[in-house]
Amino acid sequence: MEAYGNKWPYARVRGQGLVEQPAAPGDMSLLTWLHRYVDDLKAPKGAAQERLHSEYVR
Template sequence: MATIRERVRKDGTASFQVRWLQGGRGGTWEAERFEDPEQADTFRKLVDAHKQQWPYGWIPGQGFVEPEQDPDDVPLTDWARRYVDRLTGIDPRTRDDYRREVDRHISLVVHPSRSGLVMPATIGNITADDVQDWVGHVP
């Protein structure tokens, strides 16, 4: 079970260290430091919920960090516009209609990150949940 230790610095301020045995008994000691006791307690609960493992997606010393975007990843609307531009066998008016539909509807697809930040959908981050949310909100 993870515990919290209050550490007092030379200047008198406190930090809070969450410590646990990685994987439980027989594991190695792991720790993460926080400035706020509430954040430390929240993290302690996460470690306990993850069976004495680092929480999924947590980067030691940084917290929950979205992975760097793949350089080949593109916004969903850009990909859809390129797709429409490459269609063959359609007249210019149909192409314009498709572009308008991309701008009107596909641009509404968003992707909420693990941290709660809502960002535009990309080819690399879009999920089935994002599409279901979009279908439920299309005008």
């Protein structure tokens, strides 16, 4: 640690080693986020969205 200016790596706790940090509220896995992102990219926008919505309402 001396060679790096005594800067401990993320998740490293002195005397315990690497420990898992508790999840923050609202955190999600990368896979969940990726699925949500791709679904948003594939979602229809503008007039196509309105047409699709009107077809679902019928």
